[in-house]
Amino acid sequence: MVVRAAGLRKTYHGKAGEPVPVLGGVDLEVKAGEFVAVVGASGSGKSTLLNLLGLLEGADAGEIWFDGERVSHLSRRAQCRVRGMSIGYVFQCFLLIEEMTALDNVLLAARYVARDERQAEREAMALMERLGVSHRRNHYPSQLSGGEQQRVAYCRAVLNDPPLVLADEPTGNLDEEHAQVILTELQGRVRERGTSAILVTHRPETSALANRALRLRNGRIEPS
Amino acid sequence: MTLPRLLLRGYFFSVLGIGVGVAGLVALGAMAERITRFIEGGDRFVLGQISVAGEGIGMGTGFTAGGLLTASKIAEITRVPGVAGVQAQVMLPLSTTTSHFLTLTQELVLGMDLAASMPGRYYQGLPVRAGRFLHPGDRGSVVVGADFAAARRLGVGGRLRLGGMEFAVIGMLDKTLTAPDRFAIIGIEDARELWLQRDPMLVQVLRGSAAALTQGDLNTGALVVWHSGEDPDGLARRIKGVVSGINVTIPSELSRLLRTSTAFFSALLFGIGSLGLVIGGLTLSNTVTAAVFERIRDFGIKRALGATDLQLLREILREALVVSMAGCVAGVALALVIGWAVETRVVHEGQQLFVFSPRLFLFTLAFSLLLGSMAATYATMRIVRVSPAEAIRRGA
Numbered sequence: 061m062v063v064r065a066a067g068l069r070k071t072y073h074g075k076a077g078e079p080v081p082v083l084g085g086v087d088l089e090v091k092a093g094e095f096v097a098v099v100g101a102s103g104s105g106k107s108t109l110l111n112l113l114g115l116l117e118g119a120d121a122g123e124i125w126f127d128g129e130r131v132s133h134l135s136r137r138a139q140c141r142v143r144g145m146s147i148g149y150v151f152q153c154f155l156l157i158e159e160m161t162a163l164d165n166v167l168l169a170a171r172y173v174a175r176d177e178r179q180a181e182r183e184a185m186a187l188m189e190r191l192g193v194s195h196r197r198n199h200y201p202s203q204l205s206g207g208e209q210q211r212v213a214y215c216r217a218v219l220n221d222p223p224l225v226l227a228d229e230p231t232g233n234l235d236e237e238h239a240q241v242i243l244t245e246l247q248g249r250v251r252e253r254g255t256s257a258i259l260v261t262h263r264p265e266t267s268a269l270a271n272r273a274l275r276l277r278n279g280r281i282e283p284s
Numbered sequence: 285m286t287l288p289r290l291l292l293r294g295y296f297f298s299v300l301g302i303g304v305g306v307a308g309l310v311a312l313g314a315m316a317e318r319i320t321r322f323i324e325g326g327d328r329f330v331l332g333q334i335s336v337a338g339e340g341i342g343m344g345t346g347f348t349a350g351g352l353l354t355a356s357k358i359a360e361i362t363r364v365p366g367v368a369g370v371q372a373q374v375m376l377p378l379s380t381t382t383s384h385f386l387t388l389t390q391e392l393v394l395g396m397d398l399a400a401s402m403p404g405r406y407y408q409g410l411p412v413r414a415g416r417f418l419h420p421g422d423r424g425s426v427v428v429g430a431d432f433a434a435a436r437r438l439g440v441g442g443r444l445r446l447g448g449m450e451f452a453v454i455g456m457l458d459k460t461l462t463a464p465d466r467f468a469i470i471g472i473e474d475a476r477e478l479w480l481q482r483d484p485m486l487v488q489v490l491r492g493s494a495a496a497l498t499q500g501d502l503n504t505g506a507l508v509v510w511h512s513g514e515d516p517d518g519l520a521r522r523i524k525g526v527v528s529g530i531n532v533t534i535p536s537e538l539s540r541l542l543r544t545s546t547a548f549f550s551a552l553l554f555g556i557g558s559l560g561l562v563i564g565g566l567t568l569s570n571t572v573t574a575a576v577f578e579r580i581r582d583f584g585i586k587r588a589l590g591a592t593d594l595q596l597l598r599e600i601l602r603e604a605l606v607v608s609m610a611g612c613v614a615g616v617a618l619a620l621v622i623g624w625a626v627e628t629r630v631v632h633e634g635q636q637l638f639v640f641s642p643r644l645f646l647f648t649l650a651f652s653l654l655l656g657s658m659a660a661t662y663a664t665m666r667i668v669r670v671s672p673a674e675a676i677r678r679g680a
Contacts, residue, residue, distance in 0.1 A: 116588055117671035136668075137592050143672075144590020155676065157582050172590040216589070 061127050061146065061223035061256050063090040063113065068122035070108050082108045084279035085122070092223070093254040095247060097267035100276035106260040107228050109276065113258060114147050114226045115139045126224070144173040148217030150242070152229035154209040156201040162212045163188070163197035169219040180219065187215040191245065207238030214242055218249065225249070225257045231266060243269055295603070298575040299610045302652070305567025306615020310648050311622055312560030314638035318461070319553045321639055325462030326542050334520045335533040336361060336370075337505040353530065354501040360527045361508060366519045368511045371400040372503040374475035376482070378446070378468065391432060391466045393446055395475020398422065410464055415440035415455035422471050427455035431465040431636065444468065447478045461639065476502045561651075568611065568652055569659035572604050576663035580670070581679020587672040597664045601657055608656025612649055 068086040071079050082105040090096045098106050112119045115131060124132035131142050148169075149155075156165045163184060170180035188194040191211040193204075201209055210230060217225055227246065231239030247269055250257045259270060267273045275282045340351020353372070362370045374395035398420040410417065410427075418427055426444050428436075433456045438444060442453040446468060457464055470478075476499050480487050490497055510519050516535045524532040576583075583596060591599070623638040667675060 111673040114588070116673035116676075140587070140590050140592040143588060149588055153680070155581075155585050155588075157585060168586065169589050172586070172592070172595055 061092055062125075063224060063256060063258070064088070064125040065113060066123050066125075068109065068112055068124070069120045070105070070112060070117075071120055082279055083112070083119075086276075086279070086281055088274060088281060090256050090258055092256055093250060094272075095250040095257045095270045096259070097270035097273040098258060098260045098276060099262065099264075099267050099273050102262070104276040105279050106276055110226050110228050110258065110260050114149055115143055116149075140172070144169075145220060146222050146224055148220070148222040148225040150210070150214055150217045150225065150227040150230040150246075152232040154201070154206075154213045154233075156209055156213060156216075158201055161198050161200060162193060162204065162208075165201070165212055166215045166219055169216045173220055175220070184215060184219055187219060188212070191215055191241070206233050207235070207241070210234055210238065210242055214245060221253070221255075223255050225255065227257065227259045229260055229262070231261070231263070239266070295575060295607050298571050298607050299614055301571035302568050302608060302611025302656075303614030303618055305564045305571065306612050306648060306652055307618035307622065308567070308615075309560045309564025309651070310616055310619035310640070310644065311638065312556045312563070313644045313648065314619065314623060314640050316553045316557045316560070317639040317641050317644050318637060319549045319556075321461035323543070323549065325460050327539050331516075331535050331539055334508040334510070334516055334523070334535060335505055335538065336508055336523065337531045337533075338503075339529050339531055352501060353503040353505055355498070355503070356501075357527060357530055358503065358506055361506065361523055361530070364519070364523050364526050366510055366514045366522065367508055368514075369401045369509045371507045371509075372397040372472055373505050373507060374472055374479055374502065375504045376475065376479055391468070392463075393475060393478065394467045394469045395472040395478075396469060397472040410469075411458035411460065413456050413458040415453070417455055418469060418471060422454070423474060424449075424451055425454045425470065426451035427457060427469045428453060429457050429465040429467040429469075430459040432468055433457075446470070447481050449474065449478055449481070459636070461636070465636075472503075473499075564615075564648075565651070565655055568608065569655050571611070572608065572656050572659035573663045575607065576600055576604070576660060576667065579679070580667055580675050583667050584670075584672045584675025584677075584679060587668070587675065593664070593668045596668060597661065600660045600664045604656045604660030605653060608652045609649075611656075612652040615652075616645060616648065 065086060065088050068083050069081075070083040071081045074080055086105075086109055088096075098109060100106050108117075111117050112122075112132075113124060115124070119132060122132070123130055126142065126146060131139065134142065156162075157168065160168070163181075166184040166188065167177075167180055170177070170184075185194060185197070188197055188211075191214065193208050193211045193215070196204055196208055196212075201212070204212065210233070214230070217227075225246065227242075230242050230246075234242070243266060246257055246259070249255060259266070261267050336353060338351035338353040338357065355372075358370050358372055361367060374393075376393045376395075378391040378393055396418065398418050412427070413430065415427070418425060426446070428438055428444065433439070433453075436444070438453050438456070440453055440456060444451045444453055451468075451470060451474070457467075457469075459465060479502060480490070480499075486502070490499065490502075508519070508523065510516055517537075520532050520534040524530070583591075583600075586596060586599075620640060623640060626637060670678070
């Protein structure tokens with residue numbers, strides 16, 4: 061999937077209502093089968109950019125296009141469909157639902173896109189098997205290690221085989237070994253399936269795995 | 285989604301919170317129901333009969349009625365067209381020290397002329413729970429009201445001392461939730477003797493009466509029943525016009541008087557009911573709303589995974605309904621326990637504070653589910669207005 065963003069702007073407001081500009085007009089394009097890393101200092105707007113691209117929040121200005129469809133201006137309901145079918149998210153803090161088992165957390169991705177439950181469960185089990193967490197399927201997140209939680213979160217992100225995976229510091233809370241598992245999976249997925257991936261990271265060794273790296277500074281992408 | 289899973293998902297305290305609110309609603313509602321039954325029962329009781337008493341203020345009987353209603357007056361009333369039967373009665377307060385208080389709530393000794401034929405009376409017979417009702421000619425026997433019996437732990441076969449007389453308990457009435465619950469009913473001959481024992485002046489009057497007053501004239505009042513199709517108010521006015529020297533209570537006026545005298549209770553009922561609704565309603569809706577907002581992060585994640593507003597609403601509603609239902613059941617159980625505990629403590633004083641009726645339970649269930657749904661809908665509408673990213677941030 062080709063992801064294109066043009067003129068993305070985002071300003072938050074502080075407690076006193078003072079404006080805190082984060083993105084000041086970001087343009088980017090990610091081609092199908094491309095693995096792109098977004099790097100930058102803390103507070104440079106990397107996560108905000110990922111949130112906007114993932115339709116997790118709206119931009120103040122600018123447009124986002126997925127394969128020629130201007131998704132940034134779709135209705136709320138239509139954006140839900142895009143999020144469910146076209147985007148997979150991996151977050152730094154995993155964001156698993158505490159009261160659900162590992163398997164149920166993975167299957168959550170299928171629940172909202174009207175997938176056949178049995179088929180989804182078979183695929184979820186296969187994914188968990190490959191990532192080495194199938195034996196933990198009936199455990200709750202609090203009973204899993206950080207590495208296991210992130211692998212479960214990764215399974216959830218890719219269960220619906222989305223053409224775009226957005227990963228926000230996916231290895232930030234993991235040791236080297238576990239980080240490598242996730243990154244290798246992500247890399248292999250992009251290469252084998254021709255999907256796109258945008259990865260936010262502050263680790264140079266992680267960004268080195270990407271096809272290219274975009275550096276955010278002062279709310280804009282620096283020319284490479 | 286099953287309840288155990290919801291409890292596991294951190295809804296335990298929500299169920300508990302709703303339970304407490306619902307328990308308040310049910311307990312207060314049961315108290316309101318008790319007052320309603322009291323008024324309704326009293327109304328049914330007075331509308332089913334015309335009460336007649338002799339003229340006067342009833343000092344001898346402790347203000348439970350008017351003056352003496354002699355046998356000749358009763359005979360006169362019997363001859364009034366439309367009258368189907370007249371039953372002489374003696375009504376005495378059980379405790380002379382409380383005789384000036386509200387007669388609706390005090391314990392009374394009621395002597396009934398059981399030989400009188402009373403066709404068409406609304407209360408054909410008072411409902412007997414155990415034993416039997418009095419038969420004509422029964423002496424030294426008493427039938428007691430439910431509260432009267434409970435206050436003294438009386439049962440059929442027990443003995444009861446009234447004044448200086450000993451009675452065998454031959455029957456116990458079912459709860460009527462109105463005046464007869466606090467009655468001790470005996471034959472009129474026994475009641476007259478009891479009255480004479482209590483009032484030495486009356487003995488002197490009987491002995492020295494130039495007007496040949498007999499024991500049969502010792503009646504504090506009488507109940508009149510009418511032939512089928514007769515207008516009771518019209519008949520009451522006719523009796524008043526034909527027979528002199530008596531007080532006739534017109535049924536509809538008595539009903540009005542009863543309602544006036546219970547106006548305080550009606551206001552109290554309204555207040556209790558409103559309070560119950562407000563407390564229970566606020567607790568329930570607040571708990572459901574708080575429970576939903578508490579999980580805003582989870583809903584943010586679900587929206588990130590593609591959940592639409594409607595899917596989220598359905599999910600939250602389903603959870604809210606299960607939680608509300610569980611809270612409702614817990615609340616009803618809690619209220620029943622509270623009611624049982626309170627009544628166990630005060631029942632010896634002959635009181636019933638709560639009536640847990642099916643309609644109260646049904647109303648509570650419907651109210652809980654409706655409010656739970658409304659609160660869940662409100663919370664969902666608030667949540668879906670927040671972006672998934674913001675929801676995740678807020679819940680972090």
